[in-house]
Amino acid sequence: MRGIGGPLLCIGDLLTDVGEADPHSDQPSPLSPSSSPSMPFSPHTLQPSHLNRLFQENYDQLNKAFAGTDHSWTALTLKLCTALQTANTLVQSTNTNVELLSEKVGELERVVKRGDSAVAAAKAIHISLNQKDH
Template sequence: MRGVGGPLLCISDLLNDVGEDNSGAPVPPTDAADVHHPASDLPELFTEKFEQLNMALKGADHSWTTLTLKLCSALETANKLVDSTNSGVTLFTEKVAALEQTVKRRDSAIADAQAIQGSLRF
């Protein structure tokens, strides 16, 4: 249920709006690389915005709407990084599997060469 309009929106309205903006397809890996904050700053950024939001909600400060949006933005950035990392891990796993196959072929070729060399000595 949506809240009553006016100068101050309900938190549920803000979260619904953010949810509607992100209801489309997942972010492709190329878009995921376009993040606004370095990965190392995200926990600090989230904590900072969360603490500011809690302080605004405890007091009479009406900046909670802006702070909620900033917190949601930090979460969206983190989500993009996770999506990007997941696609990177998948690609890395495929390359490791291909490398393992190459190493197995190399080991087999070495074993065959050693067998041939051993049979020539006798």
């Protein structure tokens, strides 16, 4: 159930709005990393080693806002959600890359097996030719 009126959102409204974000929309999401000027990493340059620091910084800022009396927690919650969405994107990208790498390793294994078979056949031919000569 959605909260009622006023300039401040309830957390349920915020989470509902985040959940309603259309990932296929051509419009940039307010949660997109490129729209966050304070985000130190772009999704293209984000490394897994940055992820923990990015989350921790946003989490710490959010906890400070909750401890204070201002209402900056709403923006900081969105910022934390952005960090989590970026992490999700990074994990999905990594999973895709791992699948592609696994396929390439499988192809390489097949090539190596064919090469091993060719080497074994060449050795067998060489041995049989040497035996005929002697």
